[in-house]
Amino acid sequence: MTMVERHLDSFKLVSKKSLIFFFSMTSIMFLMSWFFVLRSSSGPNFIDHKLLPSSKLFSTLEDSMFHTKIPNGESSFGNRAILVDNEDVEDESEASKSNENTKCSDGNDFLLKVFMYDLPSEFHFGLLDWKQDGKNVWPNVRTTIPGYPGGLNLQHSIEFWLTLDILASEIPNAPKAKTVIRVQNSSEADIIFVPFFSSLSYNRNSKPRPHEKKTRNMILQEKLVKYLTSQEEWKRSKGKDHLIMAHHPNSMSDARMKLWPATFILSDFGRYPSNIANVEKDVIAPYKHLIPSYVNDDSSFESRTTLLYFQGAIYRKDGGYVRQELYYSLKDETDVHFSFGSIQKDGIKKATEGMRSSKFCLNIAGDTPSSNRLFDAIASHCVPVIISDEIELPFEDVLDYSEFCVFVRTSDAVKENYLINFIRSISKEDWTKMWKKLKEVEHIFEYNFPSKDGDAVQMIWQAVSHKVPAMKLKLNRFRRYSKSPPSIDKDLKSINLPKSFW
Numbered sequence: 311m312t313m314v315e316r317h318l319d320s321f322k323l324v325s326k327k328s329l330i331f332f333f334s335m336t337s338i339m340f341l342m343s344w345f346f347v348l349r350s351s352s353g354p355n356f357i358d359h360k361l362l363p364s365s366k367l368f369s370t371l372e373d374s375m376f377h378t379k380i381p382n383g384e385s386s387f388g389n390r391a392i393l394v395d396n397e398d399v400e401d402e403s404e405a406s407k408s409n410e411n412t413k414c415s416d417g418n419d420f421l422l423k424v425f426m427y428d429l430p431s432e433f434h435f436g437l438l439d440w441k442q443d444g445k446n447v448w449p450n451v452r453t454t455i456p457g458y459p460g461g462l463n464l465q466h467s468i469e470f471w472l473t474l475d476i477l478a479s480e481i482p483n484a485p486k487a488k489t490v491i492r493v494q495n496s497s498e499a500d501i502i503f504v505p506f507f508s509s510l511s512y513n514r515n516s517k518p519r520p521h522e523k524k525t526r527n528m529i530l531q532e533k534l535v536k537y538l539t540s541q542e543e544w545k546r547s548k549g550k551d552h553l554i555m556a557h558h559p560n561s562m563s564d565a566r567m568k569l570w571p572a573t574f575i576l577s578d579f580g581r582y583p584s585n586i587a588n589v590e591k592d593v594i595a596p597y598k599h600l601i602p603s604y605v606n607d608d609s610s611f612e613s614r615t616t617l618l619y620f621q622g623a624i625y626r627k628d629g630g631y632v633r634q635e636l637y638y639s640l641k642d643e644t645d646v647h648f649s650f651g652s653i654q655k656d657g658i659k660k661a662t663e664g665m666r667s668s669k670f671c672l673n674i675a676g677d678t679p680s681s682n683r684l685f686d687a688i689a690s691h692c693v694p695v696i697i698s699d700e701i702e703l704p705f706e707d708v709l710d711y712s713e714f715c716v717f718v719r720t721s722d723a724v725k726e727n728y729l730i731n732f733i734r735s736i737s738k739e740d741w742t743k744m745w746k747k748l749k750e751v752e753h754i755f756e757y758n759f760p761s762k763d764g765d766a767v768q769m770i771w772q773a774v775s776h777k778v779p780a781m782k783l784k785l786n787r788f789r790r791y792s793k794s795p796p797s798i799d800k801d802l803k804s805i806n807l808p809k810s811f812w
């Protein structure tokens with residue numbers, strides 16, 4: 311499609327005769343490319359799936375995941391989620407379904423070459439209480455996968471899944487999607503990956519201990535900046551080709567001001583100045599949903615008896631006034647569930663039942679524009695109603711959210727009866743279409759290990775790969791004057807003054 315579109319742009323320049331020739335050539339090429347796409351998707355892919363369950367490596371990986379050590383207390387949810395995700399690796403219908411959905415989005419066709427720093431383990435798996443064995447800073451993912459703590463921690467566990475996927479790329483013939491490959495020579499890499507588990511560092515270590523001026527989280531960020539800025543890879547690009555994960559809105563709050571040329575993986579831009587993070591440079595990743603996937607959902611418009619479901623805190627900063635307004639306008643509607651309190655351990659069960667028995671699930675801006683509630687709604691096949699003008703949605707370059715979400719402007723939502731009338735006006739047919747679409751796209755928001763074609767891990771790599779050409783452009787522009795004396799190098803000066811990227 312893009313090929314045809316690109317050629318459409320140049321219509322004006324070409325004479326009519328050559329245009330016809332041109333068009334038929336493109337059509338032929340387009341048809342041929344489809345032929346190859348179809349051939350390759352029914353060829354090696356098919357064989358891969360057949361081999362999957364019997365592969366020796368797969369069983370070791372599976373074994374290792376079932377024997378994952380569960381760290382103390384809080385953790386059980388996280389580890390259970392890993393087990394649940396793993397179970398349906400063998401599910402043939404799931405695998406073929408996700409395959410079908412990714413046909414148009416490149417799937418296995420491209421490889422992203424990633425150089426990953428061997429950061430000391432205190433920056434990553436050490437935070438999961440994994441003890442380094444000798445010199446190797448990485449666990450052997452064939453045999454050991456340290457458990458990520460559960461509960462609310464898990465929603466920002468993106469750092470964990472991406473790092474595992476890179477490590478798994480070093481295992482020959484690993485039963486995983488093959489978008490990413492780790493390379494040892496950074497000159498050959500498309501991106502330089504910084505494996506700092508910054509969300510976990512924030513969640514675990516951001517409370518000051520007595521008699522300590524700086525939190526462990528602040529100290530780790532300082533150490534990271536020192537480490538990075540002394541590396542050859544950073545020096546030669548000033549970080550422009552680096553990828554840093556900061557999914558928790560409060561993570562990296564100190565270091566990001568120094569590491570801003572890098573591409574960040576974020577949940578939204580709510581707490582970032584636009585020169586530090588923006589949609590051109592950075593990648594928005596979905597939260598990991600806390601509510602379990604709704605497998606074999608045979609519910610219907612009628613069987614979901616609650617019209618509209620909302621669970622969340624009421625009085626919040628910033629965007630919070632909308633919640634309050636909506637609460638007062640909806641509290642007397644008998645088929646609307648509106649209750650307060652964030653989803654905690656035992657609340658998960660109630661929220662799961664609530665979302666699975668509701669037609670629509672409200673997603674209102676809180677103290678940040680995004681929240682994991684949207685992804686919980688998707689996992690429950692409860693059509694999200696999004697009231698959050700500033701929300702950034704993951705993978706929106708390839709996903710049309712209007713096919714499975716309802717968007718309402720904040721200024722409309724607070725008008726009397728606007729929201730309830732709008733929701734009630736959505737027909738059974740329209741709702742069912744969106745519900746079906748939710749079931750089609752839900753795998754896009756799943757984090758898996760080993761990762762699968764078209765899952766969240768692969769979609770993030772795909773989104774990162776879309777940033778690579780712009781990174782390279784910036785890098786090459788940056789190098790224009792690299793051989794001139796530094797005093798006249800304009801670009802160099804701007805490094806300390808984050809005004810704009812271009």
Ligand SMILES: *[C@@H]1O[C@H](CO)[C@@H](O)[C@H](O)[C@H]1NC(C)=O
Pocket residue numbers: 495496497498
């Ligand atoms: C790394 O790759 C670059 C570019 O391909 C090459 O010139 C260099 O020799 C390689 N370095 C090593 C240590 O292999």
